Amino acid sequence: MFRKSTISCLLLFSLLKLSAQEKYELNSGWQCSNTAAVKVTGAQLSDPGYSLSGWTPATVPGTVLTTLLDNKQVPDPMYGMNNEKIADIYHIGRDHYTYWFVKDFAEKAPAGDAQVWLNFRGVNDGCDIYLNGHRVNSSTHYGAYLRQSYNITALLAKSGKNRLAVIVYPPQFPGNPNGGQGGDGTIAKNNGPQYTAGWDWIQPMRDRNTGIWDKVTIEKTGAIRIKDPHIITRVPGTRLPQGPQAPATVQVGADLENATAKSITGTLQYTLAGNNITRKVTLPPHTTTTVQLPDLLLRQPSLWWPAGYGPQQLYDLHLQFVNNGKTDDQEDISFGVREIQTYWNAHTRSREIAVNGQKVFIKGGNWITSDAMFRFSKERYDAEVRFHRDMNLNLIRIWGGSLTERPEFYEACDRYGLLVFQDFWISGDCNGRWVDPMKKEDQWTRRNYPDNHSLFLESVADQVKLLRNHASLAFWCGGNEITPPADLFAAMKDSIIPKLDGTRYFFDYSNSDSMSYNALGGNGDGPYGIQPLSTFWSYRTFPFNSEVGSVGTGDYESLERFLPAENLVPPDPETGKTDKVWDYHKYIAYNKAVDPYGKTKDLREWANKAQLVNYDQYRGLMEGFSSHMWDWYTGVIIWKTQNPWTALRGQMYDYYLDPNACLYGTRKGAAPLHVMYNPEEGMVMAVNNTFQYARDLMLELKTYDMQGRDSLLTQVFVEVGPTTVQPFMNMKPVLDQLKAQKGLFFSLRLLNARQEVVDENLYWLPDAKGNYSGLAEMKPAAITATAIRAGADSIRVTISNPAGAPVAFFNRVSLVDAPQKKRILPVFYSDNYISVLPGQQQTITISGGATATSKDALVEIYGHNVKRQYIAIH
Template identity: 60%
Template sequence: MIKSLTIAKALFISALVITLVAPTKSVKAQNSYELNTGWRCAPIANTKDPGTAISSINYNINDWMPATVPGTVLTTLVANKQMPDPFYGMNNEQIPDIYKTGRDYYTYWFVKDFKQAAATKGNQVYLNFRGVNYSFDVFLNGHKLNSQLNNGMFMRRSFNITKWLTAAGNNRLAVIVYPPDVVGNANGGQGGDGTIAKNVGIQYTAGWDWIQPIRDRNTGIWDKVTIQTTGAVKINNPHVVTLVPGIRQPDGAQQPAIIKVSTELENAGNAPVSGTLQYILDGKTISKKVTLKANATQEIKLDDYSLANPKLWWPNGYGPQNLYNLRLQFVADNKVSDQQDISVGVRQLTTEWNARTESRQINVNGQRVFIKGGNWIVSDEMLRFSDARYDAEVRFHRDMNLNLIRVWGGALIERPEFYEACDKYGMLVFQDMWGSGDCNGRWIDPMKLEDQWTRRKYPDDHDLYLASIKDQVKMIRNYASLAIWCGGNEITPPEDILKALKDTIMPALDNTRWFIEYSNSENMSRNVAGGNGDGPYGIQPLSVFWNDRTFPFNSEVGSVGVSDYESLKRFIPAENLVPPVYDENTHKTKTDPVWDYHKYIGYDGFINKYGKPKDAEDFANKAQLVNYDQYRALMEGFSSHMWDWYTGTIIWKTQNPWTAMRGQMYDYYLDPNACLYGLHNGSAPLHIMYNPTDGMVMVANNTFKPLTNLMLVAKIYDMAGKETLITQVFADVTAATTKRYLSIKPNIDAAAKEDGAFVVLELLAQDKTLLSQNIYWVANEKGDYTGLQKMDKANLQVTATNLSNGKIEVTLTNAAKGPLAFFNRLSVVDATTKARLLPAFYSDNYVTVLPGETKKVMVEYTPVKDAPKPLISVSGWNGPERFIAIGQ
């Protein structure tokens, strides 16, 4: 039986959409609007008429299906309940795969009626497509607009439709969209049989080790469609470069920065046009007189501008993300012909070889930045992108205290709204181009249809690839966050493509960023530790992250990521909510088939150390303890060797585009798990920590400022809450380094021998303000957490206060006598259903409160209109779930 969305799940997704808040746009045309509603579609099997007929306003499409645009064919079919939700259970197996059906099955007509008055006085009207997969023909009011088939998933297309608009203003657009030329056999390999990479498109749609195949291979009008009105002259592909010489600090007065602006100007008229190209920045206007030939496009460079005392843009954790608005205009006859507003972050990126680590380091505004990154696939496997979802996901990365996102090469060059969010939250972007070692021939692979020599030449159309790269570079090059261009994931593109990228395209279009040939290239990082340049993957003893040296700029290292029980219930049927069972003797795991289908990755014996799980809920709760510990240790271990072994590391991976069960800090529904807060702790800019193998206490300072006269405190608590002070000493911390102080291993070993213990490290300012706190739970001498299983209930008092609309302060106070209130999960929930309101953002979570201590957690969410005031749910390891009313 095909299972579709339950009513509760449908309501949940509706609430999710409602609560996402859209940020403002950073690039905006003067007169432009989206065609994003009112589309209809039909498969070609149902429609034999030509596009010239279908695009006639009188052609009957009343029986056509409502279509989701932007979106894919599968997006539309699921929305219309013609296909089940592929994210739930094993529904994806019920959806016909294009390899078996043939391409025609997912070839569709899309039609949109829209109002647009005919242009007057030399004005021009354009129809713009930002992304169609894979090829398409387009018709308007009975006229075909393209002379040859538009190919390629990653090509923007623009059509001047001025002469085809009707006098009455009633217009019909018809687009026929064809799937990728080669759809690939989804045979279980990475990218299936690999032939999906013959296209210039997304590779993972044929399946990967973290996702099932996407049955239509993302066929559709997957990105925005806009109508734009200009005067005779249109602004295309503006380019803004900022130069910030010298070594800067985030605060204080600044020496000037240089602003360089150029753009393409297109004169669509039949007569020359004279006018002024100008931009307005920080109250100043920089301009140039221009004369453009008829029916011509010309690139114009404006004079450099020296911006006095600039407010600089910095990566997260190092300084503010200041952004300027730059308004670029072409003015003729005292009228604005076209205008674009561009958000500009003033910063300069450089790289240099670090001889000590034998890897490249990234400098921003002259300061070296230790990279703490996460690998990103896409926001949604069905390409249901939104500005608001991008904003929420990138904000989560900011909340993890990361400073870089790597966009993986088996996916896409992301949409502008993604980089806009990265600009806002201070995330540098490491952008792979299309290609992967799996599909493109790096390894022998029996799952692949063709040999390595053949696969090494993918894609089939190199000219289309290069044209697509040029177009996408122009689309995103103005974003301050974009830091690195990369030729591909674990492999270079074919030699002719690589040569064009290095020698021609990047120097001409974007010569201020670091270009590396492939993601684990020795030009980025020497292989000083052996191995293949990345990893380890999967769950690890914590000592591995601290003591085992890996690639000095590691592009992929990662572990587990099962979310909690509330998350699992959203996509796993009740009968399949069965916990995995790990056999300590055989080292094998027995896993439910739905868990396997959703790519569960084993926790091995790590869960059992907390007591064998009673059920799936108990398993998921204990998994959060492991999640937190794994990711805190991962980032602490790399930070402990900052600028000694490493210049950076990037987690594989931080998010999933569907309901997978590995490598995620939050689930598809934007519900965070303990991975996120383990990272939030371990990646903090100023962070006290200790090595679990030798007991060495150290402080990582990821800021540009030294700190003096601090107090370092180390103490131990037993399971009953009794405190024992180990040491309390003054400490100084140099800028941008990790400093070692003393070992507390003998104290820990003695205290934890029987039932384990809690180790508490604190760093205090001169006024005794707590700057950093880190609470570890330590296993007994056998490696088990028996003491946690014996803990008494904590006497935790919780209050919640509404500070403003959508902002809550939660106060947690633990009684002075008694155990720690351990590992408390906070959630903002619907008062009636008790379902979590998503997304919600917490200043901290999975919080442990010491005896006699008070902690405050800030919660932000988007209130649902006319809904009752929510509640705060609090549930801890040694405390039952409670629902707290929110006071004023």
């Protein structure tokens, strides 16, 4: 990763005398107790001498439910119907989930002007804080999204032995989990996540995610503290990822807090690319002052680009406040030099996005949150965002019924090049867009949720400051499918975001006319669920569709992780019905789509056929929307690409980070330079989602029958302009004739001048009746496979199919442990669910941290007509 300023920064730091500032997490050694068992006050409880005998080890960061689960006091709510065995807060009362959390830590009171701060990055929903017998917050804190910071210098024990005690209150309005979207809607009266009362893709979280759910840190500074630094980059003109770059402008500012009773004069400074940028300031006592440093004209900048368009170059900026030769405080900020522009496309009547002056067709996925119980980690964030990059997507939308995602999520998006469309915490379901008999209160009442408007605005301002330096953060959005109440909306759009950010477009709401004008009456976002493939090519939806898609059932290995053995049965072959456990996990029916592959006898066979549907659906979705790029559409965002719970819908990988065929169908259909076939009209075309002209390419079209006999239809040289769709020829008449009896494989390849494959695509076309009758009659393919370690965290798998054999169709490759043959998760596959044509081979690279640590592993391969086998790694 690019770190241009590191050496020059280190040289500067060595010349300065650093004070003993540092920051560390309080992330272990917590204990907790339900308030019913605590008979003393917070002041007494926070006395280090008070005995905590019999208290329960607590998970912090984490929710109350996480702590109960970790101590085996409740069953795993992700498995089977276990969630029904856990008491719901609405029925049992808020006291049941009201807990004290206590942490002993060592920190001596500092000398001189040094200061110590206690920071909470997220508590849901309210809390009172005590330290060493003293109350820390003067009034109860509320708001899941509002950070807290307290100067505890004067409260630290002289001995250095301190006790922190925090009582956490659940949301005041937990809502009735009556099966509605957000239950009865009253969950939205709080300033917190709405999905915790249940949605059509998740069951209710029984504690509504009560807890100290995000990081708690101790921070040590000198007299002056740097708060909320702000970096803006200006990249004028139209740029390309390669070649010399015209200068860009870097603007840096920060809030400086003087915690002492005297004025202090010092210097705010940083070094970047050999430039020393400084400003001397005098800070009055007990004040916070916003300081803007002189602009830096950065020559030959290394730019940040979205995934698929260029590299994600990042700079490290070390910001310091120097006071009399010592550093009072310092902040390290990673940022990318880029500028995001938006325009109104008068042809599509939708918002068009550009990065560094180049228009970008948006291929996105909707995201809820990483884990329904707020169990977050940098490693999980990295894996999930990497999956999105591997799908050839370039944007993630954070849905408004959840949260503003954590900095660690944004750091991963910065690394992998995923633009982020960040909703604020409003949804049409709870906040009154529709008449809804499941809701407790009428639309006009719900239209004014949440109850505390000032807290909402304070939280918005705080989260903007927290996230605004990330290169990946591209857009703010008022809410999911509805704006916030009028007073909140006006303050956000006209005041808070322009003042605290000023660089990002603000969408009124996720499918508003400011994003995508719906001139087609009833046709809007969606469709949801399984569709005929022709729908994605010929049914015109919103020109910048914020939600389309939905299925995502995993294969058998995925299902057995959370479905009890007695429920591992396929849907009824006649009615398509499933049992209550499948329904509880929000299953969407597949059967009309699976049936053309033939009736199934067991769940493993059914789930494998469902993967064929998954792949075809999402390849078709991305291809269909891409085929109308800049004509019908300027972007599309899949609903949805991940699920924070063990649901049977809307996910490209399961809760356990095991990918299914949706991921690889999306990857194929969203490839930057891609050849594809319109099954409705029969047109072969290519889409180029890069800034480079694709010249001197050979288009090769072949068919393969079920025995593997091939027929070359054509070879022709073609070219495709940048960010363009190029139609070539209509193949429908010949393909309809060839596939009529048993169906057909249709192979499309683009080769460069060296005869290397640039892109390839293989369709399995049904017979004249719409069934895949030929697939059921395919003879086994006797593949050979090898697996070798290609690097410390890389395994290269090569699958060969002999000439004269049938197509080795739809092969799943997995890394498994040798003793039990269980998948090792997470790992990443350069491709999967691949088919190998006769006389050819395919190579897949398996990578990721788990590959390096998995010493006793095998590669598992199986396919539609390929016997399951295990390959040793050499």
